[in-house]
Amino acid sequence: MEKNFLGKGINLNTDFLISDESLKGQFIYKKPNFAYTDNTLSTSFKALTTDLLSSSGYKTSTISSSIGTEFEQYENLSFNPELLLSFENLETNNTASSQLRKQEGNYEDFYFNYGLNYDLRNSQFNATEGSQYYFNQELPILSEGSELSNTFILTNYKTLNQNTGMIGKTSFYFKAINSMNNSDVRLSKRLYAPYNRLRGFEKGKIGPKDNTDYIGGNYVSTLNFSTNLPGLFPTVENIDFSYFIDMANVWGVDYNDALDSSNKIRSSTGIGIDILTPIGPLSFSFSNPITKSASDKTESFRFNLGTTF
Numbered sequence: 190m191e192k193n194f195l196g197k198g199i200n201l202n203t204d205f206l207i208s209d210e211s212l213k214g215q216f217i218y219k220k221p222n223f224a225y226t227d228n229t230l231s232t233s234f235k236a237l238t239t240d241l242l243s244s245s246g247y248k249t250s251t252i253s254s255s256i257g258t259e260f261e262q263y264e265n266l267s268f269n270p271e272l273l274l275s276f277e278n279l280e281t282n283n284t285a286s287s288q289l290r291k292q293e294g295n296y297e298d299f300y301f302n303y304g305l306n307y308d309l310r311n312s313q314f315n316a317t318e319g320s321q322y323y324f325n326q327e328l329p330i331l332s333e334g335s336e337l338s339n340t341f342i343l344t345n346y347k348t349l350n351q352n353t354g355m356i357g358k359t360s361f362y363f364k365a366i367n368s369m370n371n372s373d374v375r376l377s378k379r380l381y382a383p384y385n386r387l388r389g390f391e392k393g394k395i396g397p398k399d400n401t402d403y404i405g406g407n408y409v410s411t412l413n414f415s416t417n418l419p420g421l422f423p424t425v426e427n428i429d430f431s432y433f434i435d436m437a438n439v440w441g442v443d444y445n446d447a448l449d450s451s452n453k454i455r456s457s458t459g460i461g462i463d464i465l466t467p468i469g470p471l472s473f474s475f476s477n478p479i480t481k482s483a484s485d486k487t488e489s490f491r492f493n494l495g496t497t498f
Contacts, residue, residue, distance in 0.1 A: 211239045229259040231271070245402045246285030249377050251277045257302075269304035273327075277377060286399055288444050292376060299331040316346045317356050335369040336378050354419045362386055362411040373444040379405030380439065382455075385493075386411040387437040389457030389476035394486035396439030397448045404448070407441030415461070431461040433474075451482040 200219035206212070215235040223230035238250045257271030277296040281289050303326060310319035320343065327338040341363050349355040362383065366374055381403075384392045396406050415433040422428065440452040459476030472493040481487060 210241060210244075211237065213237045223258070227260065231255075231257045231259065241402075242280070242282055245289075246282050247289050247376070248280045249277065250280075251275060251377060255302075265308050267306045267308070269306065271302045271304075273300040273302055274298070275300075277375075279376065286402075288373070288399070289376060292373075296333055296375070297331070298329065298333075300327050301330055302327045310346060317348050317354075318346055320345045329369065334372055334375050334378070336366050336374050337369050338364065338366040338378075340364045349416060355416055357416045358414070360386075360411075360413045362409070362413075364409045366407055367443070374407060376404070380407065380409040381405045382409055382411060382437040382439055386413055387435050387455065387457070388433065388459060388461075388474045388491055389435065389478045389487055389489070390437075390455060390481070391486040391488050395437070395451075395455055395482065395484075397442045397451055398484055399442075399445070399448055404442065406439040406449075407443055409437070409439050411435070411437040427465040429463040429465075431463070432458075433461055433476075434458045435476075451484055453482045454480055455482070455485060456480045 200217075200221075202215070202217040204213070204215045206214075213236070215233065217231070217233045219229055219231045221229045233253075233255045235253045236251070238248070240248045242248050253273060253275035255271050255273040257269060259267055259269040262268040275296075275298045277298070279289075279293050279296070281293045305322075305324045307322040308319075310316040310321055323340075323342040323344075325338075325340040327336075329335045329337065342360065344358065344360040347357045347359075349357045364380055366378060366380055368374055381393045382390075382395060387395070393403055393405070395403070397404050413433065413435050415431050418430040418432060421430045434456065435458075436454055436456040438452065438454050440449055442448040456479040457476045458479060459474055462473040464471045464473075474491045476489060476491070478485075478487045
């Protein structure tokens with residue numbers, strides 16, 4: 190991610206991910222103070238293909254583009270409206286479940302999305318005190334499924350020790366998606382626990398299952414506690430240590446209540462390590478699950494290019 194592209198304060202984020210099952214690419218452009226209006230102009234282009242024809246009987250391909258703006262409506266309160274257009278193709282074979290075969294076809298969605306950000310932190314970067322409240326709603330204008338999504342995030346920072354600079358962070362996340370016309374939420378729109386909010390478990394490998402497939406839910410909630418550990422190795426520069434406790438749950442299967450048997454709080458604890466390098470921060474985490482469902486898939490080590498605390 191480039192935060193000062195061309196020396197004009199432009200935020201440019203390009204991201205590519207290739208795995209055995211998926212191919213993802215995205216381009217996000219944000220220009221602050223667009224046309225000297227004090228507003229931020231943002232555009233994005235994203236493409237995602239997930240091929241599970243051999244294992245689960247389906248393949249999804251999605252292309253989306255958006256344009257939006259962000260501005261301070263009142264003191265500490267910013268408003269972020271956005272228009273999103275997406276095209277999706279869902280392909281199945283005879284090994285797919287009957288529910289998936291019902292959803293096969295092409296979809297075009299046109300959404301109006303908006304976010305409200307009430308920021309009472311003492312700093313937008315490396316906050317030591319204060320809270321941040323964020324609400325986002327995705328409203329269908331033209332969409333066959335007419336899925337309505339609501340997200341709420343509350344984050345709080347507290348100085349635990351003035352002398353050492355130990356900062357505690359608590360974050361609550363909740364998201365829900367439901368159809369406004371009583372149809373089943375499309376497979377690609379179902380919810381999973383955000384990867385950075387539940388360490389100790391493999392990405393997308395918790396929650397309801399349909400046969401062998403993790404199908405996500407209509408609801409997701411997480412609760413995270415963390416603190417930096419500045420006194421652990423005080424002489425080591427460019428390395429930050431943190432301790433964390435993560436909790437999460439994924440539940441709700443609108444098309445079959447019988448599949449919602451794994452409704453259970455998952456939790457884990459561990460140590461995070463952030464190393465500042467010339468190519469960006471490298472993040473490692475070593476975690477151990479505390480509570481889990483029998484169907485969950487766990488992991489003890491994770492590596493990311495980015496900050497975790």
